[in-house]
Amino acid sequence: MQPAVSVKDLKIAYGDHTVIEKLSIDIAPREFLVLLGPSGCGKSTLLNAIAGLQDIRDGEMWISGKNVTWEEPKDRGIGMVFQSYALYPRMTVRRNLSFGLRVAGLPKPEIEARIARTASLLHLDRLLDRRPSELSGGQRQRVAIGRALVREVDVFLFDEPLSNLDAKLRNELRVEIKKLHQSLGNTMIYVTHDQVEALTLADRIAIMRDGVIQQLASPSEIYHRPANLFVAGFIGAPAMNFIKGDISIKAETPVFESNGLAIDLAGYPFLAPVRPGPATLGIRPEHIVPDRGTESLPAITGNVSVIEPMGADTVVWFDWAGQSLSYRIMGDTTLQPGTTISPGLDIAKASLFDADGVRL
Amino acid sequence: MTTLAHPRGAKPSRLSVGRIGLYAFLILSALFFLLPLYTMLVTSLKSMDEIRQGHVFALPDTLDFSAWKTAWSGACMGTQCLGVRIGFWNSVKITVPAVVISVSIGAINGYALSLWRPKGSNLLFGLLMAGGLIPYQIFLYPLVRLLADLSLYNSVAGVVLVHVIFGLPLVTLLFRNYFVAIPEELCKAARVDGAGFWRIFLEIMLPMSVPMVMVASIFQFTGIWNDFLIGLVFAGRDNLPMTVQLNNIVNTTMGERTYNMNMAATILTAVVPLAIYFFSGRWFLRGVAAGAVKG
Numbered sequence: 234m235q236p237a238v239s240v241k242d243l244k245i246a247y248g249d250h251t252v253i254e255k256l257s258i259d260i261a262p263r264e265f266l267v268l269l270g271p272s273g274c275g276k277s278t279l280l281n282a283i284a285g286l287q288d289i290r291d292g293e294m295w296i297s298g299k300n301v302t303w304e305e306p307k308d309r310g311i312g313m314v315f316q317s318y319a320l321y322p323r324m325t326v327r328r329n330l331s332f333g334l335r336v337a338g339l340p341k342p343e344i345e346a347r348i349a350r351t352a353s354l355l356h357l358d359r360l361l362d363r364r365p366s367e368l369s370g371g372q373r374q375r376v377a378i379g380r381a382l383v384r385e386v387d388v389f390l391f392d393e394p395l396s397n398l399d400a401k402l403r404n405e406l407r408v409e410i411k412k413l414h415q416s417l418g419n420t421m422i423y424v425t426h427d428q429v430e431a432l433t434l435a436d437r438i439a440i441m442r443d444g445v446i447q448q449l450a451s452p453s454e455i456y457h458r459p460a461n462l463f464v465a466g467f468i469g470a471p472a473m474n475f476i477k478g479d480i481s482i483k484a485e486t487p488v489f490e491s492n493g494l495a496i497d498l499a500g501y502p503f504l505a506p507v508r509p510g511p512a513t514l515g516i517r518p519e520h521i522v523p524d525r526g527t528e529s530l531p532a533i534t535g536n537v538s539v540i541e542p543m544g545a546d547t548v549v550w551f552d553w554a555g556q557s558l559s560y561r562i563m564g565d566t567t568l569q570p571g572t573t574i575s576p577g578l579d580i581a582k583a584s585l586f587d588a589d590g591v592r593l
Numbered sequence: 594m595t596t597l598a599h600p601r602g603a604k605p606s607r608l609s610v611g612r613i614g615l616y617a618f619l620i621l622s623a624l625f626f627l628l629p630l631y632t633m634l635v636t637s638l639k640s641m642d643e644i645r646q647g648h649v650f651a652l653p654d655t656l657d658f659s660a661w662k663t664a665w666s667g668a669c670m671g672t673q674c675l676g677v678r679i680g681f682w683n684s685v686k687i688t689v690p691a692v693v694i695s696v697s698i699g700a701i702n703g704y705a706l707s708l709w710r711p712k713g714s715n716l717l718f719g720l721l722m723a724g725g726l727i728p729y730q731i732f733l734y735p736l737v738r739l740l741a742d743l744s745l746y747n748s749v750a751g752v753v754l755v756h757v758i759f760g761l762p763l764v765t766l767l768f769r770n771y772f773v774a775i776p777e778e779l780c781k782a783a784r785v786d787g788a789g790f791w792r793i794f795l796e797i798m799l800p801m802s803v804p805m806v807m808v809a810s811i812f813q814f815t816g817i818w819n820d821f822l823i824g825l826v827f828a829g830r831d832n833l834p835m836t837v838q839l840n841n842i843v844n845t846t847m848g849e850r851t852y853n854m855n856m857a858a859t860i861l862t863a864v865v866p867l868a869i870y871f872f873s874g875r876w877f878l879r880g881v882a883a884g885a886v887k888g
Contacts, residue, residue, distance in 0.1 A: 286781045307787030319782035323800035332796075333786030380782070392778075 237262040237420035243292035252278050253444035268424045269431040270441035276424045297387050312381030316393040318373045320365040327361040330383050351379045371402040391423040440464050462590035465515045474558045476514045492554040496531040500581045515584040521560035522577045530577030537572045637856035660853035670841040677858050680838030691753045692813045695760035703768025708780050725762025747829025756817050764809045771805040807876040815866040835862045
């Protein structure tokens, strides 16, 4: 199948400073791709390059089977939503929505029809004659989304559209965007630094650092099988626990050793035949099991330092070998700081990384 | 015995001695600065006989508007006795196009320099500002030569051109600083919508910058209206602006000095910028504040 958007060997630089060295990515039609990464990782730059708002040094850009590398933004068949909404302040909502269509010289009835469709889809009907300054943040962002939708294009680009909203509105609009994608079925590329948005919205997530895609995979794959230490540490809250140690082979079974802890790795799904050497064991808070029960999980013993009740669940922090580790339990706990505990580690769900941080 | 009030609710305002002193000082200062205007006004309404009595601050016995009439349509400049109205219309012919052109070009400059930043735009802006800092007396002679070569010397078009050139640094600076605060994403959104350089400027940026257009226009209008030197040097005999003509009228020494007429002519000359300050004080203050914070 022909990709909806295809970036080939993209290079972006400001003067001598290279932001993106050589990046290629294919995005399938109807796919929701999230570009995720810390600020300054080049994700917005990449999005702007796809939109044609960013000069590139090298590479090609294909949208809907057309080479648009040298095309103006308006000719690329894209709609874009910005973090600051970027609504035209002196125009009413109606004129904001129709601006692009008027520039394109569409006939009036067509413009009216498109505005009516978009307004009802986004519940903007009653706001059409207001100015942006008379709208709330959430309404403004809906207008901004509407301005992209009226263009009726194949590809929508979102540049951190929810970052300026408060937490409650962010959740509401997130769900709205997801519904919108399900009902419209357009290709969407969405930039964010918020991992919750990425995990909930994406069909695939591209995690970026320093202009390089670290892992491109489904949210579940990224969460459960991070490709490297950076991805493992970036995704998940509270963050994944990391224990530094060594892998050695004892009686033909790989064993992870660290500070007196010896963990049998027979249950770990290695990607390649294992070799002894330094390694990092990463385990998510929910994969440390407080009650080992009948399963013979390797135990780790420490003292409870802090209890963080979060409502639905509780995060327990404990000290082990001078390091703070956390695990998550459902509901409340009667544990008190200072108590000695020895929860078990679910090694089958853990991640192991070699000395270079690459998944084993 | 009075009970001490328990602090609750809005804090009561109190008029302290310091406050009263402050207000007294402010009122006195205001009166002091209004005094010349008052003197001019009463003098212009007096007859020459009354003026000769020397009571400068006294109100006129009878209101006599004849000095105003003479000032407007009969005051003599040399041997020509047509009043300041000639200069008034000359000033209008010079100021209006100069303001419109300099504000328009300045707005476009500021927009291009802040939101499009073409190659070398910083250098261009720096040069423009440097040009604005050099005292313009230095430019006078070269400009006279230049305009003479262009056959614009001694013409309204020539003065307008000179005013536009000297006004551009300030107006460009004002607009650049105004547009620099506008999020870049607005420009990007408009580009995605298919708008180009001029469309973004005319349909999005210009409607947003109405306050700055007002401020720049006021700055330029008062500056150009009050100008003396450029008008004197470049306008030529037939196009002298009101300020130059006023000077010539007041300095015409034939017979008695008609103080009442001089005062009336002076007020007539000052009345346009005064009216602008008066009716646009809000915008003007905003512009001064913008200049203070950002300039």
